[in-house]
Amino acid sequence: MKELESIIQLFKDRFEQQAGRVYEAETLDEAVSKLSSILLEQNVKRVAVAGMNEQVRERIKESLASVGMKVIEPRDGNAHEIINSAEAGVTLASFAVADIGAIAEITNDDADRLVSSLPGIHACLLQRQNIIDTFENSAQLIRNALSSSQSCVVSLIGGPSRTGDIELKLVLGVHGPHQVHVIIFG
Amino acid sequence: MGLETYEPLIKQLKNMLGQKERAAALYAAMKRGRDGRARTMQEFADFNEYRHGIRKIKERSIDNLDKLLERFMEEAQKRGAHVYVARDGPDAISYIMNILKQKQARLIIKSKSLTSEEIEFNEPFEKAGYEVYETDLGEWIMQVAREKPFHLVFPAVHKTTPEVAELFSRAYQKAIEGDISAIMKFVRETLRRIFLSADVGVSGANVAIAENGAIVLETNEGNGRLVTSIPKIHIVLMGMEKIVERVEDAIPLIRGHAVSATGQRTTTYVSIIAGRSPLAGDDGREMHIVILDNGRSRMREDSWFREALYCIRCGACMNICAPYSVSGGHVFGYIYPGPIGIPWTANVHGLDKAKFAHLCISCGLCKEICPAEIDIPMMIARVKELDVEKHGQLKVNRILESYESYAPILSSIAPLWNWLMRRGLVRALMEKLTGIDRNRPLPEFKRNTFMKWYRRNADRLRAGGSGKKVALFVDFFANYIEPQLAITLVEALARAGVEVVVPEQKTSGYPYILYGDLKEAEKVARYNVEKLYPYVKDGYDIISIEPTATYSLRESYPKLLNNSEESLAIASKTYEALEYLWMLVQQGKIAVEKTLSGRAGFHIPCHERGLSYGKYAIALLREAGLDVEIRETGMCCGMAGTFGLKKGTLGIELSLAIGEQLFKQFKDNNLDFIVTESSVCKIQLEQGTGLQVFHPLKLLGDALRVA
Numbered sequence: 090m091k092e093l094e095s096i097i098q099l100f101k102d103r104f105e106q107q108a109g110r111v112y113e114a115e116t117l118d119e120a121v122s123k124l125s126s127i128l129l130e131q132n133v134k135r136v137a138v139a140g141m142n143e144q145v146r147e148r149i150k151e152s153l154a155s156v157g158m159k160v161i162e163p164r165d166g167n168a169h170e171i172i173n174s175a176e177a178g179v180t181l182a183s184f185a186v187a188d189i190g191a192i193a194e195i196t197n198d199d200a201d202r203l204v205s206s207l208p209g210i211h212a213c214l215l216q217r218q219n220i221i222d223t224f225e226n227s228a229q230l231i232r233n234a235l236s237s238s239q240s241c242v243v244s245l246i247g248g249p250s251r252t253g254d255i256e257l258k259l260v261l262g263v264h265g266p267h268q269v270h271v272i273i274f275g
Numbered sequence: 276m277g278l279e280t281y282e283p284l285i286k287q288l289k290n291m292l293g294q295k296e297r298a299a300a301l302y303a304a305m306k307r308g309r310d311g312r313a314r315t316m317q318e319f320a321d322f323n324e325y326r327h328g329i330r331k332i333k334e335r336s337i338d339n340l341d342k343l344l345e346r347f348m349e350e351a352q353k354r355g356a357h358v359y360v361a362r363d364g365p366d367a368i369s370y371i372m373n374i375l376k377q378k379q380a381r382l383i384i385k386s387k388s389l390t391s392e393e394i395e396f397n398e399p400f401e402k403a404g405y406e407v408y409e410t411d412l413g414e415w416i417m418q419v420a421r422e423k424p425f426h427l428v429f430p431a432v433h434k435t436t437p438e439v440a441e442l443f444s445r446a447y448q449k450a451i452e453g454d455i456s457a458i459m460k461f462v463r464e465t466l467r468r469i470f471l472s473a474d475v476g477v478s479g480a481n482v483a484i485a486e487n488g489a490i491v492l493e494t495n496e497g498n499g500r501l502v503t504s505i506p507k508i509h510i511v512l513m514g515m516e517k518i519v520e521r522v523e524d525a526i527p528l529i530r531g532h533a534v535s536a537t538g539q540r541t542t543t544y545v546s547i548i549a550g551r552s553p554l555a556g557d558d559g560r561e562m563h564i565v566i567l568d569n570g571r572s573r574m575r576e577d578s579w580f581r582e583a584l585y586c587i588r589c590g591a592c593m594n595i596c597a598p599y600s601v602s603g604g605h606v607f608g609y610i611y612p613g614p615i616g617i618p619w620t621a622n623v624h625g626l627d628k629a630k631f632a633h634l635c636i637s638c639g640l641c642k643e644i645c646p647a648e649i650d651i652p653m654m655i656a657r658v659k660e661l662d663v664e665k666h667g668q669l670k671v672n673r674i675l676e677s678y679e680s681y682a683p684i685l686s687s688i689a690p691l692w693n694w695l696m697r698r699g700l701v702r703a704l705m706e707k708l709t710g711i712d713r714n715r716p717l718p719e720f721k722r723n724t725f726m727k728w729y730r731r732n733a734d735r736l737r738a739g740g741s742g743k744k745v746a747l748f749v750d751f752f753a754n755y756i757e758p759q760l761a762i763t764l765v766e767a768l769a770r771a772g773v774e775v776v777v778p779e780q781k782t783s784g785y786p787y788i789l790y791g792d793l794k795e796a797e798k799v800a801r802y803n804v805e806k807l808y809p810y811v812k813d814g815y816d817i818i819s820i821e822p823t824a825t826y827s828l829r830e831s832y833p834k835l836l837n838n839s840e841e842s843l844a845i846a847s848k849t850y851e852a853l854e855y856l857w858m859l860v861q862q863g864k865i866a867v868e869k870t871l872s873g874r875a876g877f878h879i880p881c882h883e884r885g886l887s888y889g890k891y892a893i894a895l896l897r898e899a900g901l902d903v904e905i906r907e908t909g910m911c912c913g914m915a916g917t918f919g920l921k922k923g924t925l926g927i928e929l930s931l932a933i934g935e936q937l938f939k940q941f942k943d944n945n946l947d948f949i950v951t952e953s954s955v956c957k958i959q960l961e962q963g964t965g966l967q968v969f970h971p972l973k974l975l976g977d978a979l980r981v982a
Contacts, residue, residue, distance in 0.1 A: 103540065168555035169471055169505050188318070189530070189540040199504040200555040206500045224530060224541070228522045231547060235487045235522075239354055240550030247543045250497035254413035254431055255439055256300070257307055260459050263412060264466065265497025265544070 096187045096222045097273065103190025107248035108261055109269045117145065120214055120274035121152045127270050128177050129156055131210055137161045137175035139196075139204040145181055145214070153179075168200040169207070178204035179212050182271070183234070183243075184219040186227050191247040192271055193227070195234045202242060211246075211266040217275045280666045281925070284630050287606045289924045292932050297433045298601050301425070302936060304432040308594035309909050311538020312644075318540070329531045330648045332524045333585035336516075337575060343485040343518045344566070350488030354550030356562040360515070363569045364394030371477075371510055372403065374563060378508060380405070380474035386492070386499040387411035388479030389427070389588055390514050390567055392610050393623060396477070408469050410498035412462060419446045425604040427590035427612060428536050433603065466498075476502035480513035481532060481587070482525045489549035490564070491525055493532060493542040500544055509551060511564045515571045516584040528587055531646035535589035570623045579657040583618040585647040592641035592651055597911035597933045598634040607631050614641035618654040626665065632658040633925065636915030637789040638881035639826065652788070653834050659791025668790070671710025671926070675917040676790040679782040682720070682755045689722040712922040716958060718756045725749055725758035729765075729777050736765060739774030741864060745855065746810040746817050747775060748803075750824035751782040752954035760820055760972045764852050767979040771864040776815070779806050783827040789916050793835070800832040800842070808841040817849045820972065822952050823916070825851050826882035851883075853952070853971060856979065857891040860898070866982040869900035871974060873947040876906040876940075878960060878968075880953035881915075892952055892971040899978040903950065906940040913937070914959035931963065938963040950974065 101111045112127075114120035128136060136158050138149055150160045163171045172178065183195040192213055196202050205211045221227045235241050250265030261267045291297070316322040336343060348358045361367035375383075383405050385391065397407045397418065409418040413430035417423065419442055424430030431439070437453035443461060444451045451461050478499060480490035490511050492499045503509050519525055525547075533539040551562035574580045593599050593613025604612030609628040611619040614635065621629035632655055641651040685692050695701045702713035711717075726749070729736070745768060753761040765775045784799030807817055807828075819825040828849040833842040850858075859865040875896070879889045889905070896903050912934055913919055919930030941949060941964045949960050949968045957968040 107540075107543070163555055173467070173471060191541060191545070197552055198555065199552045202500060202504045202552075203554075206497055206504065224526050225523070228526060232487065232522045235489055235547065235549045240552040242549070242552055243547040244500065245541060245545040245547075247539075247541055247545075249543070250495070251543055252412050252496050253307075253537075254411075254416070254429060255434070255436055255455055255458065257304055257429065257432065258455055260455060263459065263463065263496035263498070264410065264470070264501055 093217070093220070096220055097217065099222075100185055100187035100190060100220050103187065104248060104271060107190050108251070109190070109248035109271060112270065112272045114272055114274040117148060117274055120272045121148050123272050124149065124179065124212055124214065125152045125156050127212060128153070128158065128210070131177070131268070133158060133177045133210060135159045135161060135175040137163055137172045137178045137204045137208060139178065139180040139201040140198060141181040149179055163200045163204070169203055172200065172203045173207045175208045177210040177212060178208040178266070180205050180214075182213050182215040182219065184221055184227065184230060185215050185271075186221050186224050186245065188223045189245070189247060191245040194244045194246065196242050196244065197238050197240060199242070202244060205244070205246065206265055209262060209266055210268045210270070212270040212272070215271050215273050217273050220273075278667055278669065280630060281633065281669065284606070284633065285924050288602055288634070288929065291602050291606050292924065292928060297603060298932075300432055301603050302600055304426055304429045305594040305600055308428065308537055308591065312535055312591065313538070315534045315538040315540060322534075325527065325531065326646050326648055329527050329587075329646050330585065332519060332527060333647050336519045336524065337581065337584050339520070340515070340518065340575065343520055344515065346485040347483055347488055347518050350485065351550075351564055352488070354488055356488065356550060356564050358564045358566065360566045360568065367394055367512065367565050367567055368396065368399050370565060371512075371563070372400070374508070374510070375405065375475060378474070380508065382469070382473045383407045383475045383477055384469060384473040384502050384506065385409050385477045386479070386494060386502040387414050388477065388512055389611070390479050390512050391477060392424070394567065394569065395610070396512070408466065410466055410470070410502060411494070411496060415462070415466070416442065419443065423605060423608075423610060424612065427588065427593060427604070470501045470505055473506045475508045475510060476506040477510045477512060478502050480511050480517055482528050483513055483518045484522060484525050484547075485518050486521050487549055489547050491529060492546045492548065493529060493544070495543045497544060500546060503546065503548060504554070507560050509560075509562045511562070513564065513566055515566050515568050532587050532589045535591035535644070535646040574622050580618050580622055580654055582649045583615065583622065583654060585649050586615050586619070587647060589646060591644045591646065595640045595644045595910055597638060597913060598636055598929060600910060601929065601932045602634060607634050614651045614655065615649065617658050618651070621658045621661070626658070626661055629658050630662065632662060634929070635659070636911060636918045637785075638911035638915055639885055640881055640911065643885050650834060653831070656788045656791050656793055660793050663791050669710070671921050672790040674709050674711075675920065676786045676792050676795070678917065679751045679786065682751060682782070686720045686722060686724055686755050689720040693719040706922055710922050710926075711920050712927045715920050715927060716962065718752070718954065718958070720755050721758055723758065725754045725761040726777070728758060728762060733777075736769050736775040738769070739772060741772030743772070744774040744776070744815045746807060746815040747777045748780060748807070748817055748819040748824055748828060749777060750819060750821045753820045756954065757970070757973070760970055763972050763976055763979075764820060764856075767856065767865060770981045771859050773859070776810070778810055783821075783824040785823050785827050785831065786916055788831060789918065796831070797835045800827075800835040804832055804836060804839070804842050804845060807845050811844050811848045815848070816855070817845060818852050818855045819849070820852045820952075821954065822851070822880045822883040822886060825849060826885055830885060851886055851891060853891040853895060854887060857894055860895070863982050866980045867895060867898040867975075868978045868980055870978040871896065871899040871901040874902040874904070874945065875948055875950045876944065876946040877903050878912065878949055878951040878956055879905060879907060880951060880956050881911045883952055889952065892950070895975055896950065896971055899975055901974065906937075906944065908936045908940065910937075912956050912959045914955045916955055919959055930959065934959055934963045941966060
């Protein structure tokens with residue numbers, strides 16, 4: 090238990106050092122309400138939600154709708170245009186890796202990847218027990234994910250999109266989100 | 276014959292040496308990379324071990340390339356990807372062109388891919404009427420400016436903010452203010468529309484994993500994710516050498532790449548992509564993987580260049596390369612810039628494009644920083660050799676590569692020679708005849724060499740007593756120029772009861788490597804190994820004073836002699852003189868008296884960085900009471916053996932331009948003098964800083980006592 094705490098702390102330290110933001114919540118409910126308040130604070134009106142566990146998705150939709158946000162579920166039509174119209178994207182991380190300070194998303198549909206790619210703000214829920222200590226120790230998990238279906242993308246995300254291409258000055262949010270919020274729960 | 280082939284290089288270099296602002300921007304980028312790397316390395320238990328692991332993975336992967344290629348293709352095809360092995364650039368381009376024709380595509384978006392630059396992808400597609408967009412910011416700036424990357428990781432580092440704003444304003448006929456946020460707003464908005472309407476996404480692959488047919492894409496801006504997800508067609512253009520067997524092999528490469536490039540733990544985004552995912556249920560989407568050979572198979576069979584295939588394109592080697600720091604990627608590069616760019620250019624673009632090999636000063640630091648421990652310096656020496664064979668050698672290089680062999684004659688006429696060398700007129704004449712710059716003070720020869728002294732004292736030095744025995748590898752400087760250093764050393768050893776012998780030997784021959792004469796270098800290596808080996812076999816340790824000589828024995832000779840058993844035995848028994856003395860201090864056989872005072876700046880010679888970073892010298896000097904601080908840029912001082920002695924741009928001008936940053940470090944501080952173990956760095960530092968420079972042994976002198 091103590092070990093898990095230090096792994097979580099390491100993830101938090103490194104992810105924040107990379108300009109991401111981390112919050113902790115006891116329960117899923119608490120996490121979802123934290124999510125709503127983060128997005129409210131950022132004045133978000135339209136939110137894209139990625140495909141995820143049905144139960145979690147319904148809770149998120151409910152909570153965001155109750156504070157007046159429009160929830161977009163890009164499951165048909167012109168998915169990329171629709172996601173692009175959202176100010177924030179919400180995902181559920183499959184796992185996170187502490188020593189590289191990154192969350193990992195396992196996706197089988199690229200619409201889910203776009204939810205964390207196109208909007209300016211990315212908020213992500215992460216279950217406490219799914220934080221792995223080292224990148225090396227996530228190898229088997231990555232292999233399993235890749236071999237479980239015909240097509241699969243494992244995306245490691247270590248904070249907001251960034252560049253230093255002009256005069257080495259750090260700028261966040263080039264083509265991806267300029268803010269990444271991770272809410273740890275459970 | 277062929278010497279005119281140096282002229283464009285020299286002209287370009289001269290032009291670049293005049294552009295101080297560009298050099299300052301480049302220096303800042305390189306320093307950012309090095310400092311970041313140094314910081315993040317601390318998070319590893321032992322990053323050198325980690326590097327070694329990466330090397331083993333690459334060795335294994337290149338050894339098994341045929342099998343891995345087959346496996347990768349099979350697995351990727353199982354996932355529905357189309358895989359094609361392209362023999363060269365035109366082959367890859369016509370294959371991709373065909374796909375795009377069939378699909379009636381128009382708009383191509385690219386994420387950064389060096390492999391696509393290698394085959395100059397954009398031009399033929401633009402000519403054929405396609406719209407092609409680079410979406411990595413630095414690459415896009417270069418595309419709009421119609422330039423090649425200045426730096427591998429920061430392609431547009433030489434452009435200022437107002438310059439970038441003006442470039443885009445002109446190209447898009449839109450007023451963009453000269454501040455970063457205005458530029459970024461323009462970039463995000465403009466490219467976003469392009470992303471959303473593109474038909475084809477072209478990416479590279481940082482790694483490919485055979486066991487599951489996946490490719491790994493590392494980006495920071497997030498463009499790579501969009502390029503590989505929105506368009507109907509995803510084309511991966513990857514070098515054949517990128518394939519590893521398992522996920523476990525990919526992970527250290529992903530980490531090593533980011534840590535070495537910028538000091539990031541990984542890039543912000545790492546996408547491991549297997550097969551083509553549908554988009555919101557639409558599964559009529561395609562993935563094409565084009566695996567490029569373009570000379571790689573040939574490199575794999577070439578014992579000199581095989582190691583180049585271990586390169587993971589992190590760019591760390593250019594962050595530590597002193598001549599690159601003042602010349603930049605347009606001069607020190609063709610398409611692939613920097614040190615590793617030399618063997619790659621020679622092999623994929625042709626020897627004629629790799630003339631910039633002659634900017635390399637053989638400091639060896641690219642090997643020390645490389646995450647795959649690639650012996651880049653030796654490959655560069657080989658490129659120089661091939662070029663010299665084809666186009667001829669500069670006279671000055673021919674003289675300097677073998678100058679050590681004139682030493683016996685010059686030393687026999689030392690008083691006359693030294694007198695001559697002090698005459699301006701003689702130096703002017705010599706400059707004209709040989710190309711050695713008249714403004715470089717040359718070290719004076721001693722008539723009484725160390726070897727003469729040794730022959731008189733040999734019997735006494737053989738006495739020993741402690742059971743320890745060493746064979747001294749004297750090298751050039753300690754024999755002909757400052758014999759007192761070697762005498763101090765062997766007297767201290769003798770006092771501690773160490774038996775000292777000096778076997779028959781030649782000077783190290785390292786200048787042959789610098790000037791690309793590997794055949795001569797090998798001859799010298801063979802000679803010295805033959806003479807030293809019997810001693811090693813007989814239980815002697817080998818010690819040497821000059822870092823370059825120690826480095827030659829430890830690193831260069833085994834490489835030159837194909838890792839022969841004898842050369843490896845010698846390498847494993849070779850110590851730096853000061854390392855050996857420190858060991859004796861630790862064992863209580865030598866005591867160090869507090870005879871020194873004052874504040875010294877310590878300069879680490881390049882080859883010393885491949886040994887022990889001067890730590891033994893510093894420990895001994897501190898023990899003797901000296902206040903010692905390392906002052907460094909992390910790079911070469913610019914002297915680089917005899918390189919800085921040469922007249923002209925490809926010599927003293929380049930050498931002093933490189934030295935500038937380091938000189939500042941010594942001059943800005945209140946130091947009494949400088950200490951360094953290298954005889955040639957001494958010349959450069961004295962000239963550049965005006966301070967006196969001493970060898971640690973000269974300072975230690977009588978401080979070394981019997982315990």
